[in-house]
Amino acid sequence: MTADSGRRAALRDLLAPFLATLVCLAILVGLGTWQLQRMAWKQGLIAQIVARSRVEPPLPLPSPEAWDPAAQEFDRVRVTGRLLNDRETLVHGLAPGEVPGRALQGYYVVTPLQRDGGGxxxxxxxxxxTELKNPRDRAAGQVEGPVTVTGMLRASEARAMFVPAPNPQTGEWFNRDVAGIAAAKGFERVAPYLIEADATPNPGGWPKGGQLRVDLPNNHLQYAFTWFGLALCLVGVFGAFAWRRLYDGARPDPVRSETAGIP
Incomplete structure (x- = not known):
């Protein structure tokens, strides 16, 4: 077999692997490009949320006719009224501890506020x-009388797949379900979101507000590098494979060369 005929045979053999590699390469590059687009979208979303969470002065709470949790989430608002401490709800949760990387286990105190204007x-x-679960152990933190609360609006927290279901009868809640908590406490007309209070110190130091962090994960650049890196690896693997096939295909068969012309 001559070098030219061997190379032509190798090229024919490479056609199917080349097409498969081309399809995979297009998919990998497409995924990397999509992650870059997602990164730009996430950066814009984070900037929008941060800007809305720092509005000064805070906005008034929307009227019932204008309630729109999806559009108003993360708005900074201020509302006055009276806290109904005897009807508070404790929601299981974690908070950053004094030791980095070690979270505190406890509860978020969700308290209904009777607004001055009604509702x-x-x-x-x-x-x-956890040791301050009982309201009597933090009685100094029970604010009585008129109060003004400033914070960010948050929509109802969806229950994730592995989060236990709540038990309203025993008061066990694992996600901040606005409608569920309101119904369990016997309220019929409640705003469809809750206010995440600012870090204004409460009497006695507890509860500690200001726990909300506007920190949406944005790892899309890493994902994009991963997909583009796989695309480069694919090109390298196919290039080495093709070079080997072409090089071996171009090399004459030594047995046939030695016996050529022998009858």
Whole structure:
């Protein structure tokens, strides 16, 4: 077999692997490009949320006719009224501890607020550790009388797949379900979101507000590098494979060369 005929045979053999590699390469590059687009979208979303969470002065709470949790989430608002401490709800949760990387286990104190203008809105006043679960152990933190609450609006927290279901009868809640908590406490007309209170110190130091972090994960650049890196690896693997096939195909068969012309 001559070098030219061997190379032509090798090229024919490479056609199918080349097409398969081309399809895979297009998919990998497409995924990397999509991640870059997602990164730009996430950066814009984070900037929008941060800007809305820092509005000064805070906005008034929307009227019932204008309630729109999806559009108003993360708005910074201020509302006055009276906290109904005897009807608070404790929601299981974690909060950053004093030791980095070690979280505190405890509860978020969700307290209904009777607004001056009428109506109820739930307020996440902040975090308390497990040993302060009983309101009597933090009686100094029970604010009585008129109060003004400033914080960010948050829509109802969806229950994830592995989060236990709540038990309203025993008061066990694992996600901040606005409608569920309101119904369990007997409220009929409640704002469809809660207010995440600012870090204004409460009497006695508990609950500790200001636990909300506007920190949406944005790892799309890493994902894009992963897909583009796989695309480069694919090109390298196919290039080495093709070079070997072409090089071996171009080399004459030594047995046939030695016996050529022998009858």
């Amino acid at each position: 109820i809105v739930l307020v996440n006043r902040g975090f308390v550790p």
